Amino acid sequence: MTSAHSGSSPRHADPDENPYVESPLTDFEPVAELSEPEAAEQASLLRAAVREHDYRYYVEADPLIPDETYDRLFARLEELEDAFDLSTENSPTRRVGGEPLDELETVEHVAPMRSIDNATEADAVREFDERVRRGLDAEGFDPDAVEYVCEPKFDGLSVEVVYEDGEYVRAATRGDGREGDDVTEQVRTIRSVPGKLRGDAPARLAVRGEAYMPRDAFAAYNEELMERGEEPFANPRNAAAGTLRQLDPSVVAERPLEVFFFDVLGWENDGEGSSVERPDTHWAEFDAFDAFGLRRTDRVERVDDIEGALDYRDRLMADREDLNFAIDGVVISVDDRAHREALGSTARAPRWAFAYKFPPRTATTTVEGVTVQVGRTGRLTPVAELEPVEVGGVTVSRATLHNPAEIEALGVNVGDRVRIYRAGDVIPYVPEVVEKRSEGTYAFPETCPVCDAPVERDGPLAFCTGGLGCPAQLERAVEHWARRDALDIEGLGPERVEQLREAGLVASLPDLYDLTVDDLAALEGWGETSAENLIAELDATRDPPLDDFLAGLGIPDVGATTARALAAHFGGLDAVLDADEGALREVDDVGPEVAESIRTFLDADENRAAIEGLRERGVDPEPVEVETGDALDGLTFVFTGSLSTTRSEAQAHVEAHGADATSSVSGNTDYLVAGESPGRSKRDDADAKGVPVVDEAEFADLLGERGVAWPPEGDE
Incomplete structure (x- = not known):
């Protein structure tokens, strides 16, 4: 059994040649005193040094310098790039996020990203081994020579990352295996993904990795969401997937994502100087990852038979709760590439790999109460308050009941004994009542627990009808209005929105435009300058583009792309407000459900009052003029x-x-x-x-x- 890789790897920056690697001095001369060549040379050294520090911190977890020193180096690089227009595509400064995207494009993968056959029984794993041996024997290989590489099966979001001549060029989600969403700008912000590979690299390298949110960071981020009154993510995987699909890369940059790399999808040399040959084994590919500076897990082992793989799985499952990343099993794969090629793949999965998954985790406890939470869109989510119970090494005191229909299907009520299910580190939920100790079923409230507005059912779901008049929805609505992909109002983050509401200054969206400098300057933590800045930001949004206005309203199912389509189709706000569902369905990408969602939102008295209130305060979106031609007709x-x-x-x-x-x-x-x-x-x-x-x-x-x-x- 082998469980570690060794060997030195090249560096992004040599400390003998780069003064910003070890014990760097950060007392920089003023930028105005530098010539352009001097600034370019210093920026080049700083980029290399920051890459080295990123690698040491995020990949090796062995930083060379204190955080404050790193921050000064990074700030200096930003200063030079801004002053002399020196920014490069893969500069570390790009990690703070670029311009928001209109939508996620679809791109084809360099090679198919297939699924893996899986099971939770050891016998199924042994059958996999027998198939491998039979297949190798039939292809003329010695079946006794097979070795397996065992590694954790990460419970995150699989991504393809492509490098050309060592430079980061693209990233995409797995999608359907052939095509995925282009998340190049989002993944660029993840600090464990190098913008430039270390040492010599092939002309084109496509690698598969798993984007995930560390468990401690996930817990802290969920706590932050709940403090803001937002719905928490169900599990780290949802957090990773939801983050990578954000259209604003700066949002991704603020969230604690990491990536482990674990497979090679494509390795090409161009014959013009690049001669880095692909390793013959998967085990050796991990050494290549180390050399390139691609982060990978150290919980990987090579074994010489399937029983060794089964033992690896049992040991990893025992350590599962101590890991800072979510896993739901182990992946067992044939090591030798020639063996892999001989075994081949089905249309869905490779014949040379198998996932041995962990069993789900359950426990039984008592429902002590039910809390109903209100989300930004008004959706009501019931949560069971439980007698604390340990489930898979974690103490659980709350579990989601999903929606009113789920409560009715379970017949659950306060006092009942229920089974709690937790698998893949999801938020625990209740799959069944094991002992009925109460009478009847929990009565879902008919009015919103926050604003007392009537509750309406939409199939299995329930919604508060208070709209923008509901305080729980108001704060989220104001934050949404201020987002970069809406009205882009700087200085109107969650804490300030909450402060404005609690001070009684903002009880509805239009109230933003009644604020004065004196109102704001009187609040704790505000000064004259910050108050003037926010008022100026608000004034700048009084004549917004129509699509920004529509996106900012927070209409369910209407993001920036759909808002732009609505604006282009109708041209003006009144036309949108007056459009019936039939007219809305004529817009590209607006189907019956989205049309109904738009109409329902616009018909709500509270929402229509907010729109009219905005217009009364001078916030009136500019109409859109659309020109078309027929020069390309027929193509x-x-x-x-x-x-x-x-x-x-x-x-x-x-x-x-x-x-x-x-x-x-x-x-x-x-x-x-x-x-x-x-x-x-x-x-x-x-x-x-x-x-x-x-x-x-x-x-x-x-x-x-x-x-x-x-x-x-x-x-x-």
């Missing part, structure tokens, strides 16, 4: 890879000039436009169907011949 385009603009903008641009833009290649497709790092499947489909493939420059020429500018100039 159908499909886009793949990264372009100089987002895929949605490219699609909207060609559609505005009469073309069709579809997501998959068919016999009706006229051109496949391939940007940087395109996936394989669309190119293969284009080759099979005889569809021309053009790069972005050829695409620009094609449009130019028809009088259409590329890239879009923003006037469609």
Whole structure:
């Protein structure tokens, strides 16, 4: 059995050549006294040093310098890049987050990201071993020579990360295994993901990792959410998935995500200087990860038979509660790559890997009470208050009951003995009543526990009808109004919103625009300058773009993309307010459920009063003018890879000039436009169907011949 890798790896910065690595001096000369070459040289040294410090802190957990020294180095780098326009694509300063995205694009993976067959029984694992041995024997290999690599099965979000010439270029979620959401800017903010690989790297490297939220950070973040009156994440996996799908990278940068890398999806050399050969075994790939500076778990072992793998699983399960990351089993995979290639894969899963999952964890306890929480959208969530009980080494005193329909299905009430289920580190829930000790079923409240407004049922769910008049929803509504992907009001965070409400200054969204400098300056923690700044920020939003206004209202199912579609379709606020469900369904991407959600929100008296109150205070969104043409009439385009603009903008641009833009290649497709790092499947489909493939420059020429500018100039 082998359980550790060893060997030194190259560094991002050599302390003998870089003064900012060990015991750095941070008494910098004023930026104004530097020449541009001097600033560029210092910025280059600082980038390398910060990468080294990031690696030592986030990957090796062995920092070289105190946090305050690191902060001064980082701030100096930001200062130089801003003063001399020296920022680079993969500078460490990009980790603080870039501009908000309009939507998550879909990109093809370098290679399929398959699922893994799994079971919770040891016999199923032994059967896997027998299949492996039979398969190797049939391919002419010695079945007794098989070795397995065992590693934790992380319970996070699987991501593909791509490097070209050692530089970070792309990241995507697993999606359906062939395509996933482009989360390049979001993953760029995660400090355990290097923007530049250490040492020599292949020309193109695609690696698979697991994004996760450490358990201690998850607990602290959930506590923060609950203190703000927001619904906590159910488990670390949901927290990771919800974070990576944020359209604003700066939000991701503020959340405590980490990544472990565990597999190679693609390893290519270009024959022009890069000759780093891919290792022959999975075990050796971990050594390569170390050399490249890619963070991986140290809880990996190599064993020479399946019984060793079973033993590894039992030991890891015993240590499960002591780990700072969520796992739900172990992955057992054939080590030798030649063996893997001989065994191959099914359409869904590789034949050379198997997941031995942990059993779920349950316990029995008594329901001592039920609390009903109110979320930002008004959704009411019942929570069972329990007699504390230990479940899998964790003391549980609360469990979700999901919704009123779940309570009715269980027939649960205060005093009943219930089973608590906790698996994969999810928030515990109640799957059944094991002993009925009460009479009847818990009566779900008919009015909101916060504002006393009537409660309405929508299928299995319940909602407070108080809308923006409900204090629980108001704070969240004001925070939503101020978000960067809405009205972008700096200085209006959760703590200040709560302070304004508690001071009686903001009892509704329009009240924001009645605030004065004197009102704010009188509050604790405010000064004249901060008060003036917020009033200026608010005044700047009195003539917002229509899509920002609609996104800021917090209409369920209406994010920035749908808001933009509504604005483009209707042109003005009154047209949106007057549109019935049929008219709303004519908008791209607005189906029956979203149309009903929009209409229900706009018909609520409290919400309509808030909108009219905003307009009375001079907050009136600017109408939208949409120009269309027919220069591309009759053409159908499909886009793949990264372009100089987002895929949605490219699609909207060609559609505005009469073309069709579809997501998959068919016999009706006229051109496949391939940007940087395109996936394989669309190119293969284009080759099979005889569809021309053009790069972005050829695409620009094609449009130019028809009088259409590329890239879009923003006037469609």
